[in-house]
Amino acid sequence: MTNSKGRFGVHGGQYIPETLMNAVTELEQAYEYYKNDPEFNKELTDLLNNYAGRPSLLYYAEKMTKDLGGAKIYLKREDLNHTGSHKINNVLGQALLAKKMGKTRLIAETGAGQHGVATATAAALLDMECVVFMGEEDTKRQALNVYRMKLLGSKVVPVTTGTATLKDAVSEAMREWTSRIDDTHYCLGSVMGPHPFPTIVRDFQAVISRESREQILKAEGRLPDAVIACVGGGSNAIGSFYHYINDKNVRLIGCEAAGRGIDTFETAATVNTGRLGIFHGMKSYFCQDEYGQIAPVYSISAGLDYPGVGPEHAYLHDIGRAEYVPITDDEAVNAFEYLSRTEGIIPAIESAHAVAYACKLAPTLDKDKILIITVSGRGDKDCAAIARYRGENIYE
Amino acid sequence: MSNIKKAFESGKAFIPFITCGDPDLETTAKAVREMEKNGADIVELGIPFSDPTAEGPVIQGANIRALAGGITTDKIFEFVCELRKDVKIPLVFMTYANVVFSYGIERFMSRCRETGIDGVILPDVPFEEKAEFQSVSKQYGIDFISLIAPTSNDRIAMIAKEAEGFIYVVSSLGVTGVRSEITTNIGDIVKVIRENTSAPCAVGFGISKPEQAKAMAAVSDGAIVGSAIIRLLEQYGKDAPTYIGEYVHEMKKAVLF
Numbered sequence: 001m002t003n004s005k006g007r008f009g010v011h012g013g014q015y016i017p018e019t020l021m022n023a024v025t026e027l028e029q030a031y032e033y034y035k036n037d038p039e040f041n042k043e044l045t046d047l048l049n050n051y052a053g054r055p056s057l058l059y060y061a062e063k064m065t066k067d068l069g070g071a072k073i074y075l076k077r078e079d080l081n082h083t084g085s086h087k088i089n090n091v092l093g094q095a096l097l098a099k100k101m102g103k104t105r106l107i108a109e110t111g112a113g114q115h116g117v118a119t120a121t122a123a124a125l126l127d128m129e130c131v132v133f134m135g136e137e138d139t140k141r142q143a144l145n146v147y148r149m150k151l152l153g154s155k156v157v158p159v160t161t162g163t164a165t166l167k168d169a170v171s172e173a174m175r176e177w178t179s180r181i182d183d184t185h186y187c188l189g190s191v192m193g194p195h196p197f198p199t200i201v202r203d204f205q206a207v208i209s210r211e212s213r214e215q216i217l218k219a220e221g222r223l224p225d226a227v228i229a230c231v232g233g234g235s236n237a238i239g240s241f242y243h244y245i246n247d248k249n250v251r252l253i254g255c256e257a258a259g260r261g262i263d264t265f266e267t268a269a270t271v272n273t274g275r276l277g278i279f280h281g282m283k284s285y286f287c288q289d290e291y292g293q294i295a296p297v298y299s300i301s302a303g304l305d306y307p308g309v310g311p312e313h314a315y316l317h318d319i320g321r322a323e324y325v326p327i328t329d330d331e332a333v334n335a336f337e338y339l340s341r342t343e344g345i346i347p348a349i350e351s352a353h354a355v356a357y358a359c360k361l362a363p364t365l366d367k368d369k370i371l372i373i374t375v376s377g378r379g380d381k382d383c384a385a386i387a388r389y390r391g392e393n394i395y396e
Numbered sequence: 397m398s399n400i401k402k403a404f405e406s407g408k409a410f411i412p413f414i415t416c417g418d419p420d421l422e423t424t425a426k427a428v429r430e431m432e433k434n435g436a437d438i439v440e441l442g443i444p445f446s447d448p449t450a451e452g453p454v455i456q457g458a459n460i461r462a463l464a465g466g467i468t469t470d471k472i473f474e475f476v477c478e479l480r481k482d483v484k485i486p487l488v489f490m491t492y493a494n495v496v497f498s499y500g501i502e503r504f505m506s507r508c509r510e511t512g513i514d515g516v517i518l519p520d521v522p523f524e525e526k527a528e529f530q531s532v533s534k535q536y537g538i539d540f541i542s543l544i545a546p547t548s549n550d551r552i553a554m555i556a557k558e559a560e561g562f563i564y565v566v567s568s569l570g571v572t573g574v575r576s577e578i579t580t581n582i583g584d585i586v587k588v589i590r591e592n593t594s595a596p597c598a599v600g601f602g603i604s605k606p607e608q609a610k611a612m613a614a615v616s617d618g619a620i621v622g623s624a625i626i627r628l629l630e631q632y633g634k635d636a637p638t639y640i641g642e643y644v645h646e647m648k649k650a651v652l653f
Binding site: 005 | 453456469470493519520521523527548566571
């Protein structure tokens, strides 16, 4: 495999049609140039600080800490970013890069709608055309986000193929990119797909751990004992982990969506139930059958409802540097309600998976231990769905 | 010389594609025999994949129908074995990386050789990733067929130099499917290919009408047609093989001129 680029151990690579190869090479070259360009970095920092509202808070969750009676809990508040999630960190970076490359049009996939909304927002701000692909099933689960994208001037294309969820939205966005490359940048929303996307998205999301490291050192004078984040494709998790990877005493814990349980077929816990495969441009772990057909996965959370995981997570799992734990729908919904009630913070149902694991872990640790949970997004978008999950018949 | 290269020796080639098991393997078998009888030089056999990212809606539909009917890679190998009792023209698998990877690359290529498959086309395995597959296919005498796209530009020579079997020239941007017009200058691409390899090249993506096949074959060594055949299967189901035979006859006649 001498020619293969973008490897994380055996994972990663560029498994894409020949039609796209020059496009990803062009992207790689542009990124290699602009990531060291002071002007580009100045513009991006300005957007992140003065438009998206960074740095995001590292909040000491005192009531939650006392209630759980163990480790001290901090929340990295990505939910406070403009557009309500961590997705904006990556999107501002990619949209600015695309603009420098002379692209005038952004396309994106979205699951819960957070990445779609972030992309639509950046497109509005930077005067770019925007088309978002979203599984038809998800357009129903997240109708409010569909409206937000349209309000921001984007076109939303409901995808009806396959399971009509996130993986099908990615497939359709890839198909669209092969048919229109010259003026179009595919603004991929997670640390997945062909090289250089897993690296680009990670670098733009690494701002999360760059800040949290400084913030915790300032607040506690030391590094945390564990960093906990939810994992679908894995962008907020890799961003939360990145600047701690070399600090071997910091446990890195990714929380996967187990859906109705990892012993059922209705799950999206890729590291826990999948095996090595090649899909959507990368080699990594995927939920699949014995013949390599991609499995129709399930989670209450549209943002984690994906049959694969980013190649760097697959690698961190292989070398034992990060742990990946399954969290069921029930556990996530309980945590969604718990954080709302205890701290007055409504987390995205995706982020609630990380909160759920912290609720299990914290009481088992001494009071001098420190946990950081990344609250990757706000939960307003999920309220109607959770109410329905609890049997309350409300509609948005 | 590989059987695939030989298939181009008697003039311009016509290469039809069919998805195995759409709507069932009996129909696929009849269709392949009709194709051979009516002048097909090579047949591309699609092994269905759940998420075929290089396909347009027509072939996506064929993949879904075939998988819904319970088709598996093992059933397709058994089917090829049966087909090889009388079908003589080269047969090439067209599928996705994960189908081969998941089966085990070694096991897959070994089964190809046992059953009489001559080559494989994996649209999601570009030049940079092919070594993992080609190093194994080579050992079993299976041609690893490369694709060249309208956007390949400076990559054409590199790909052509390592070509095996034939080169699949993608006529247009986008996914598979019928197009009313092909605007890429195929002649220019073929010229660079010819400077770098003796392997023949056939043009696919978007071809459905005899005039298009004729025009594409005129500037290359042959034409590949997929979606137009799948449409006949959509329309006629189990009765499609006769219509497919007539269609192949007409298309082969067109490329020879």
